[in-house]
Amino acid sequence: MSKYDVAVIGSGPGGYVAAIRCAQLGMKTAIIEKYNTLGGTCLNVGCIPSKALLDSSHHYDDAMRHFEEHGIDIPGDIKINFEKMIARKQKVVDQTCDGVAFLMKKNNIDVFTGMGSFVDATHIKIEGEETQTIEAAKTIIATGSKPATLPFIELDKERIITSTEALSLKEIPKHMIVIGGGVIGLELGQVYRRLGADVTVIEYMDRITPGMDKVLSKELTKVLKKQGVKFQLSHAVNKVERNGDEVTVTAKNKKGEEVSFTGDYVLVSVGRRPYTDKLNATAAGVKVNERGQIEVNEHLQTNVSNIYAIGDVVRGAMLAHKAEEEGVFVAETIAGQKPHINYNLIPNVIYTWPEVASVGQTEEQLKEAGANYKVGQFPMRALGRSRASGDIDGLIKIIADKATDEVLGVHMIGARVADLISEAVTAMEFRASAEDIARMSHAHPTYAEAVKEAALAATDDRALHV
Incomplete structure (x- = not known):
């Protein structure tokens, strides 16, 4: 029987990142995945394929609706080769999943393909082409989530x-x-x-x-x-x-x-529901609540001291980057380090066009809490960069504490705000004030100037370009 310092059940963003960090910290690590490809929902049927289709459809939409105004004339009809579009999506998925497999090899992580389930708190049975059992001193549950439905809906997966x-x-x-x-x-x-x-x-x-x-x-x-x-x-x-x-x-x-x-x-x-089917958590003594979530403490440790859980199977937002942070957190906790996660600063993003991104408190939350705050807002259409690209929809909203000027929340809709939100996360991690952001030089012409302008608007209402 193979013995490991850590076994990770599930190879999504939380699981594979946890495995890599455990290996980096010198632990003998195994990862168990029931499917033939690594990467979990995000890489196979979630974040990555959806973004591939969003980008492909965006190119088509631009060609149909915007090329002419940019002086680009295409002779003949523009047609969709939907089969090719789907094939490109799959190619992106395959390349990304292959990249995870490479990272497992690079970090000397043993990969087991099959359904992992607890025999007891230190033994995991893996049912694949053959059935085997491994022993793990520590286990990280990272089995993710599945699409939820309503009780009266029968999903036929066709229509x-x-x-x-x-x-x-x-x-x-x-x-x-x-x-x-x-x-x-x-x-x-x-x-x-x-x-x-x-x-x-x-x-x-x-x-x-x-x-x-x-x-x-x-x-x-x-x-x-x-x-x-x-x-x-x-x-x-x-x-x-x-x-x-x-x-x-x-x-x-x-x-x-x-x-x-x-x-x-x-x-x-x-929405989605935590996926713990066939995990046999009860055999290890792990508690699962009425919502199907695995209960954990502030260290993401279950009621069984050597078993941890991360990502979509525990409380909090079901986000790939939240799972990654938790994967690193648990690996470093097991190694005796003292990592931290600020859950208030986990950004949320919607990859429509325009994109939508948010971090920190909403105005509704602050109102409900009776907080004393101020708001600065700036429209994307006032930017030279937005007019140059034609992406004039959207705005940036910054909420700051009225007394201290500390930024409490940043909310964005516009071109490339999925990338811009990281500026807000960085600022808030270091407890920046709206004036701090307002006094930083932002390159011109860029979409990021809207962040500076919104910060100026929150600082004595002194935005320059509206």
Whole structure:
């Protein structure tokens, strides 16, 4: 029987990063993955393939709607080779997953392919082509999550689908109905809207992206409507029925009236659930709560002292970069170091175009807490760089403490804000004030100038370009 200092169950961003850091710290490490490719949901059927399709569809959308204004004339009709687009997406996925496999070899991490489950707190059975058992002094559970659904919806994975199937369709839908106005539904909805599908988003709450600052929800709704996406807010879906190639969604609106929507595909995008199926956590004595999450303390340690859990299976946002931070945190904790994670400074990003990004407290949260704060806001359309590229939608909003000027939250929608949010995270990690950001030189012309201008607006309302 092979013995390891650490075994990691799950090879998503949290799992493989945890394994690498454990190996770097001198631990003999194994990683267990039930699928034939490493990388988990993010690399195989999540972050990476969705961004590949977002980029491909963005190129097509630019060619159809914006090339002419840039003086680019293309003779003949512009056509979509959807099969080739999907194939390119898969190539990106394969290259990325191969990269993780290379990192395992580089760091001398043993990879086991098969379903890992606890025999007891120190032994893990792996059922793959053959069944074997390994012994691990410490185990890190990083089994991630799966798409959630509603109890009355039967997912046939043909017409009533999740994000996994939406990434590998054989045709462009005529009318895609998206149940859920969160990150995944909006990103994939925009992909297929750009490619010519009618897209209707049905959301239970009174706004999309309800966890983000309200100004972002409002601006993103306005922009997506302009792009042709239809929204049905404050609608509670209660039935989804398929009849041949048609799917009908029935919902109650805020007046209590029952309304129906018919399309050829329904994307169920109502969040994700922790995946602990077949882990046999009880055999190790690990507690799992009523929501399916593994309970952990502030060290991400379960009630069984040698077993830790990270990522989507524990509390907090289901984000790949949050899982990575936790993977490093646990590896360093096991090694006797004293790492830290500031969960308030884990950024949240939506990769639509314009992109949406946020870190820290929303204005709604600060109001509810009775905080004394001030706000600075700057429109992207006031930037020379935005006008040059034609990406004038969006804004930057900075919230700071009224007494100390410390930045409490930064909320962005616009071109490349998925990258710009790191400036806000860095500033807030060092407890910068709005004036600190306002006094830093930002290159001209760049999108980042909007961050400086928003900081100036929060500092005695002295933005320069509005």
